[in-house]
Amino acid sequence: MGYKIYIVDLTDEERSILLDELKKGKKSSRKLNRARILLLADEGKTDEEIAAVLHSSPSTVQRTRQRFVEGNLENALNEKKREGGRQKIIDGKASATLIALTRSKPPEGRKRWTLELLADRLVELRVVDSISQETVRKELKKNGSSLA
Numbered sequence: 728m729g730y731k732i733y734i735v736d737l738t739d740e741e742r743s744i745l746l747d748e749l750k751k752g753k754k755s756s757r758k759l760n761r762a763r764i765l766l767l768a769d770e771g772k773t774d775e776e777i778a779a780v781l782h783s784s785p786s787t788v789q790r791t792r793q794r795f796v797e798g799n800l801e802n803a804l805n806e807k808k809r810e811g812g813r814q815k816i817i818d819g820k821a822s823a824t825l826i827a828l829t830r831s832k833p834p835e836g837r838k839r840w841t842l843e844l845l846a847d848r849l850v851e852l853r854v855v856d857s858i859s860q861e862t863v864r865k866e867l868k869k870n871g872s873s874l875a
Contacts (some may be wrong), residue, residue, distance in 0.1 A: 735768035741800050742769065748804075749793050761804050764791045811823035819867050821854045825863065840874050 737745070745762040748754055754762075760781060767777045774788040795803035817825070827848075828848055833840050844861035849855050849863070867873065 732774075732791070733796040735765055735792055735795055736873075737765065737769040742766070744781060744800065757806065758804050760787075761791050764788050765795055766802075770791055777855065816855055816858055816862055819850065822866060822870065823851060824852065824854045825866055826870060826872055829874060842874070845874075 749759060749766075752759065760783065763781055764777055764783070764787070767780065768788070768791075772780075774785040774792070776854045777783070777788045779784045790804055825845060828845055829840055834844060834848075837839065842863045845852055846858050846860050846863045849858055
């Protein structure tokens, strides 16, 4: 096994809350599954037994137990807020600047803007630290703009 066993000991109130959640059935399947895990754990079932009954993994059962023991019922039932991946390169200001550039006169000696010229100009204007031509292309597409 290799992990600590967390003993779930529900109060009558917590058990009642979990049973009510299951009867209503209007929550996410993950939340309902966590409620079932806690109820079975309270009955003394092992992680492997619970996982087999609920068609889940023992690690999911163990994490749910741990979140209950180290936190509370609310913590065990609900998912943690997830941090959104990378920060966006182009924010509202950068997007507006990009659109304005595409509508402005191209640089001297050029007939039109290119993705490379736009990317370079955004960096030159210090709107962004760096940006790829592909990011510029995607932003233009998203905003319905074109270089034609």
